[in-house]
Amino acid sequence: xxxxxxxxxxxxxxxxxxxxEPRRTLVDTLRDQCGLxxxxxxxxHGVCGTCTVIVDGEPVRSCLMFAVQAQGSQIRTIEGLSExxxxxxxxxxxxxxxxxxxxxxxxxxxxxxxxxxxxDPHLSxxxxxxxLSSNLCRCTGYQNILKAVxxxxxxxxxx
Amino acid sequence: MPIVKxxxxxxxxxxxxxxxxMRIVRSTxxxxxxxxxxxxxxxxxxxxxxxxxxxxxxxIPPIEFRATEIQxxxxxxxxxxAKTHVRYVGEPIAAVFAExxxxxxxxxxxxxxxxxxxxxxxSADQPPAxxxxxxxxxxxxxxxGYGDVDAAxxxxxxxxxLDLRIGRHSGVPLEARGAIARYDPVRDVLELxxxxxxxxxxxxxxxxxLGRSPLxxxxxxxxxxxxxxxxxxxxxxxxLVCAAALRLARPIKWIEDRREHLMAAxxxxxxxxxxxxxxxxxxxxxxxxxxxxxxxxAYVRTAGARVVEWTASMLPGPYRVPAYRVAGHFRLxxxxxxxTYRSPGRYESTFVCEQMMDAIAARIGIDRVEVRRRNLxxxxxxPYRRQLSGNEAEMVLDSGDYGLLLDKVLDRxxxxxxxxxxxxxxxxxETVGVxxxxxxxxxxxxxxxxxxxxxxxxxxxxVVTSSAxxxxxVETVIAQICADALGHDYRKVRVVHGRTxxxxxxxxxxAGRATVMTGSATHIAALxxxxxxxxxxxxxxxxxxxxxxxxxxxKVAYKGRPDGPSMTLAEIANALTPTAAIAKGFEPGLAAxxxxxxxxxxxxxxxxxxxxxxxxxxxxxRVEHYLAAYDVGVAINPMLVEGQIxxxxxxxxxxxxxxxxxxxxxxxPLCLTFSDYLMPTLAEVPDLDVLVTEDAPSPxxxxxxKGAGESGITGVGAAIASAVNDALGLxxxxxxxxxxPRRLREIMAKVASLDAAASL
Numbered sequence: 001x002x003x004x005x006x007x008x009x010x011x012x013x014x015x016x017x018x019x020x021e022p023r024r025t026l027v028d029t030l031r032d033q034c035g036l037x038x039x040x041x042x043x044x045h046g047v048c049g050t051c052t053v054i055v056d057g058e059p060v061r062s063c064l065m066f067a068v069q070a071q072g073s074q075i076r077t078i079e080g081l082s083e084x085x086x087x088x089x090x091x092x093x094x095x096x097x098x099x100x101x102x103x104x105x106x107x108x109x110x111x112x113x114x115x116x117x118x119x120d121p122h123l124s125x126x127x128x129x130x131x132l133s134s135n136l137c138r139c140t141g142y143q144n145i146l147k148a149v150x151x152x153x154x155x156x157x158x159x
Numbered sequence: 160m161p162i163v164k165x166x167x168x169x170x171x172x173x174x175x176x177x178x179x180x181m182r183i184v185r186s187t188x189x190x191x192x193x194x195x196x197x198x199x200x201x202x203x204x205x206x207x208x209x210x211x212x213x214x215x216x217x218x219i220p221p222i223e224f225r226a227t228e229i230q231x232x233x234x235x236x237x238x239x240x241a242k243t244h245v246r247y248v249g250e251p252i253a254a255v256f257a258e259x260x261x262x263x264x265x266x267x268x269x270x271x272x273x274x275x276x277x278x279x280x281x282s283a284d285q286p287p288a289x290x291x292x293x294x295x296x297x298x299x300x301x302x303x304g305y306g307d308v309d310a311a312x313x314x315x316x317x318x319x320x321l322d323l324r325i326g327r328h329s330g331v332p333l334e335a336r337g338a339i340a341r342y343d344p345v346r347d348v349l350e351l352x353x354x355x356x357x358x359x360x361x362x363x364x365x366x367x368x369l370g371r372s373p374l375x376x377x378x379x380x381x382x383x384x385x386x387x388x389x390x391x392x393x394x395x396x397x398x399l400v401c402a403a404a405l406r407l408a409r410p411i412k413w414i415e416d417r418r419e420h421l422m423a424a425x426x427x428x429x430x431x432x433x434x435x436x437x438x439x440x441x442x443x444x445x446x447x448x449x450x451x452x453x454x455x456x457a458y459v460r461t462a463g464a465r466v467v468e469w470t471a472s473m474l475p476g477p478y479r480v481p482a483y484r485v486a487g488h489f490r491l492x493x494x495x496x497x498x499t500y501r502s503p504g505r506y507e508s509t510f511v512c513e514q515m516m517d518a519i520a521a522r523i524g525i526d527r528v529e530v531r532r533r534n535l536x537x538x539x540x541x542p543y544r545r546q547l548s549g550n551e552a553e554m555v556l557d558s559g560d561y562g563l564l565l566d567k568v569l570d571r572x573x574x575x576x577x578x579x580x581x582x583x584x585x586x587x588x589e590t591v592g593v594x595x596x597x598x599x600x601x602x603x604x605x606x607x608x609x610x611x612x613x614x615x616x617x618x619x620x621x622v623v624t625s626s627a628x629x630x631x632x633v634e635t636v637i638a639q640i641c642a643d644a645l646g647h648d649y650r651k652v653r654v655v656h657g658r659t660x661x662x663x664x665x666x667x668x669x670a671g672r673a674t675v676m677t678g679s680a681t682h683i684a685a686l687x688x689x690x691x692x693x694x695x696x697x698x699x700x701x702x703x704x705x706x707x708x709x710x711x712x713x714k715v716a717y718k719g720r721p722d723g724p725s726m727t728l729a730e731i732a733n734a735l736t737p738t739a740a741i742a743k744g745f746e747p748g749l750a751a752x753x754x755x756x757x758x759x760x761x762x763x764x765x766x767x768x769x770x771x772x773x774x775x776x777x778x779x780x781r782v783e784h785y786l787a788a789y790d791v792g793v794a795i796n797p798m799l800v801e802g803q804i805x806x807x808x809x810x811x812x813x814x815x816x817x818x819x820x821x822x823x824x825x826x827x828p829l830c831l832t833f834s835d836y837l838m839p840t841l842a843e844v845p846d847l848d849v850l851v852t853e854d855a856p857s858p859x860x861x862x863x864x865k866g867a868g869e870s871g872i873t874g875v876g877a878a879i880a881s882a883v884n885d886a887l888g889l890x891x892x893x894x895x896x897x898x899x900p901r902r903l904r905e906i907m908a909k910v911a912s913l914d915a916a917a918s919l
Contacts, residue, residue, distance in 0.1 A: 078165030102382070103382065
């Protein structure tokens with residue numbers, strides 16, 4: 001069980017060659033082996049959504065996936081959300097609308113929202129609420145997260 | 160904004176070369192005697208370097224608590240590893256150190272602990288038992304009061320009795336705890352990373368426990384994933400990583416998992432109140448007599464009996480109470496130890512006080528708003544002496560017009576319209592109600608804070624504080640205060656916090672004190688720098704009267720002539736390099752220190768309105784609309800104030816409806832995941848309106864500010880309970896928070912059977 005495997009993870013368009021135990025979770029591997037510490041871990045049992053990353057276009061709780069399972073997939077993390085130094089509309093909106101306080105849940109919310117809005121920025125308000133209610137935040141009361149995501153969706157629709 | 164780019168540095172992101180990982184072996188029994196501990200298998204496990212039990216840290220004393228007037232709590236302190244007995248599930252028994260985090264967890268699983276079980280005491284209502292030979296599980300009864308309570312009850316028109324409970328819940332920040340220590344023998348400095356809240360007192364406490372000079376311990380804050388009262392206290396794990404870094408001569412990293420957090424980090428809130436109130440014919444309170452039981456859990460932690468003290472002091476709320484008597488029974492049980500959680504003692508006492516107001520209204524037959532209006536302390540009575548002490552200081556309510564805020568809330572919330580609307584909906588068969596709560600808060604806990612402001616030769620300003628940042632935006636507020644006082648762009652201001660090596664003393668960020676205390680010290684320091692900058696510029700501009708000069712947007716110029724002769728802060732700082740300054744007769748450096756001391760607290764206040772609907776089938780409560788109003792004296796940054804109120808309101812919603820640490824009959828905790836400990840998601844959050852008023856600036860500090868961090872949570876349990884009672888048409892129906900579906904269904908069943916009996 002503890003024999004380590006050599007695997008390659010494709011994260012934000014870059015390949016990371018890592019040696020991990022099969023039991024090592026994707027979130028721990030991203031943080032400790034790839035050095036991508038922007039993805040935080042909040043509960044380690046798949047409820048809070050803090051560790052959300054995008055795997056092959058879908059939002060995934062990286063505490064519930066083993067790193068070995070992600071081999072061959074395209075992984076996108078918070079470090080890959082802005083492109084060419086330009087902030088993603090969601091990142092700008094979170095700053096503008098005070099969508100974060102302690103910021104611990106923020107990367108998870110950003111990746112959750114990005115995974116859906118990048119496909120379809122025309123989500124209805126009810127759909128946005130349902131989507132965002134899958135992650136936990138303990139600071140903001142969610143009001144400003146909702147405002148920020150709504151504002152980013154409006155901007156993304158016009159692009 | 161590094162956090163949105165994934166550059167946040169929370170505890171788990173702090174690593175040092177050659178570090179070891181610590182894992183704690185915790186008690187699986189609520190109460191028992193430790194018969195034996197066998198670590199031999201763990202020590203043989205791959206990567207395991209050491210396993211410690213109590214005998215390995217015998218020289219380290221138990222964790223002390225803050226200065227308090229209450230005597231006799233010392234025997235109830237927690238040792239960093241259990242010595243002879245375990246007293247709650249989750250209590251640290253052994254510490255395992257290994258090369259990586261997975262190995263540490265594997266090795267910890269191999270430590271076998273034999274426990275001889277003892278009966279678990281799980282309720283603070285039950286008679287006290289023995290904590291240890293010679294010590295009862297009731298260390299102290301906190302008694303406060305004034306006036307002739309018995310006489311008031313003898314002459315009262317009516318006496319109303321209440322029996323109310325607040326559930327066990329806590330801050331539960333989204334980042335669990337973490338601590339990283341390393342020792343540098345070259346400088347003889349022990350560093351503790353990821354410390355927060357009260358960095359200097361924390362340092363001093365560690366120094367006493369480890370027998371070191373406080374100056375040889377440096378605490379560093381990093382990004383903090385939520386504080387809420389529970390984070391930043393000194394816990395056993397903090398001391399263990401420090402001791403291990405010293406002894407094992409390698410950096411030690413400890414990151415808690417969620418299961419551990421829910422059984423080991425401070426719980427809070429759980430109380431049972433038995434209150435009697437004497438009233439006259441018009442519903443005026445004549446006297447309150449309250450007895451309550453506070454479930455402290457297994458040990459007395461750093462906050463001592465503070466929550467009981469604050470409950471006792473704040474229970475009269477914003478009301479005139481001619482006579483008052485309270486007995487707070489501070490009792491230990493075999494549960495996770497408790498500490499402070501956002502608005503400690505006030506969330507609890509406000510629920511009790513406001514249920515009392517509703518009960519008086521029902522008894523006398525007057526409106527819920529009217530009974531409050533009749534009892535609120537008048538604006539003309541300010542400052543108002545409470546005849547009680549809080550935090551060892553006399554309570555003097557510094558400023559406020561509670562009636563004015565009540566008017567504003569009723570107006571903003573459209574109270575009359577809401578009352579009519581819910582009546583119409585109830586007539587149409589819905590179970591809906593509207594509730595109201597008024598409350599008093601406290602903030603600006605002193606005693607003193609110092610701040611150093613300096614300007615470097617590029618015109619960049621650095622504010623060195625002893626504050627802590629818990630995600631509440633303290634850097635922004637302090638930068639704004641500094642920039643406003645100095646006359647500079649706030650984007651040019653860097654704020655340093657959470658560094659004990661850069662400031663000599665300070666009391667951190669908690670109890671709504673950062674803006675009040677650190678903000679005031681910043682204001683004072685920045686004004687000194689401003690005066691010096693103008694004096695230096697006057698000399699250079701050959702102006703004999705500095706009064707004709709002004710400092711605006713980082714530049715000293717003649718008043719009304721911004722384009723005339725001038726000198727920027729960068730130029731002034733350059734003119735104050737040591738040699739240049741001395742040549743001109745100035746002290747070198749464009750810098751100053753500001754100290755602000757205050758013995759008394761400020762008392763912000765608020766009012767909340769809730770509209771709820773109840774699903775009679777499931778017992779579920781949906782909060783449809785919520786208004787949270789708060790007077791902060793002066794709002795330095797309204798967006799941040801509103802953010803604090805919105806966030807804390809939703810935490811209060813959790814405590815009112817969902818969050819509760821439950822135990823089975825043998826003391827095993829049942830809520831060790833986020834599937835069992837239910838925090839609100841966006842789906843539960845109502846349409847929320849926030850009203851920030853600035854009617855009553857505090858006379859106690861130069862900014863007029865009062866703390867905003869705890870405001871949104873204080874009245875939530877009270878307002879929602881009031882609304883649920885209204886929906887059921889039964890004042891006093893809710894006797895316990897959280898109002899879970901099970902409890903609400905029991906209430907409704909009882910009401911139904913009463914109705915059935917009445918119709919026979």
